Amino acid sequence: MRKIILLAIFTITICTMIYSCQSESEIELASYVSNGKDIYIKYCQNCHGEKGEGLGQLAPPLTDSVFLKENKSQLACFIKNGVNKPMVINGKTYQEKMPSFPQLENIDIAQVIVYVTNSFGNKQGIYQHQLVESDLRNCK
């Protein structure tokens, strides 16, 4: 009987630990998303739209999950330095240049990337702000 009680307590403790860990990472994701949304509204929304729909052939939509996934490590570069080369998104080529946002800090960039890659039908989880620094060093 005692063994069973101990085992039960042990299991509950482990479960609680795992559960609280999970919710902590969920909280982190939620905080990235909510901060990222504010940055998105301020810097990105005028061209890319409230729902990430883009603007005609002038600004691409942010709904191409495959593109976002394949270029994940370049997203920080696109935001910080701008883009001046054609991009193929959802099978369409976009040639207008994207302005740079040098005023954004690494944490801002990470938050806005998390917002974009977890909105508009994308669901790619967290992108830690520590990654921004190394990604920016490897811009193509």
Added chain:
Amino acid sequence: MIKFKNTISFAVLLALTIGFAACNNNKKLPIYGQREAVITKDKDGNQVVDTVYQTIPNFSFLNQDSTIITQDVFKGKVYVADFFFTSCTTICPTMHRNLKTVYEDFKSNPDVMFLSHTIDFKYDKPAVLKKYSQKLGIDNSKWLFVYGSKEDVYRLAEKNYLVAVEEDSTARDGYIHQGWLVLIDKDKKMRGAYDGTKTEQVEQLKKDISTLLAEEKD
């Protein structure tokens, strides 16, 4: 008795609805800008006071196809005018995203047109405007993009459409301007100005265009 009451309340409701609908039909948009009273003579030779409203003067610009256009293009039409430039990264994309929804709503109505003036006289030559409008995805016979000299465009913006525009080397894109969408009626009078960056004002513009069209049909 209950039935009778119901009939009465129904009748009252109906009367109210018709009343409000009638009010709506009579609604007229205000006329903006300077006005002056002018004394003229009517056909019997009596002196009468007439109000002269500010109107948009004639203009001559190059459109996106490098064709000279004047006010004749807008003869008998209601149009929405704005000032922008193609390399603008601040308010212009939002303005044109919103204006495009208005364009979509009135696409099939030949009495409504759109006119965008560029304030970037250095870079936004007609070919650039053409490319921009194609990428925006609109029909150039309904929504015109025009290029003019700095003096002409800026004077028209500030004196006539009452939109502030300025060349400013300290601004991120080199120019600053206001995002007003200005509604002009068939008599070239200004009937409304709406902030093109605010969706609720753009919704109001859509309603006001319909009101203006109904008003001019009378």
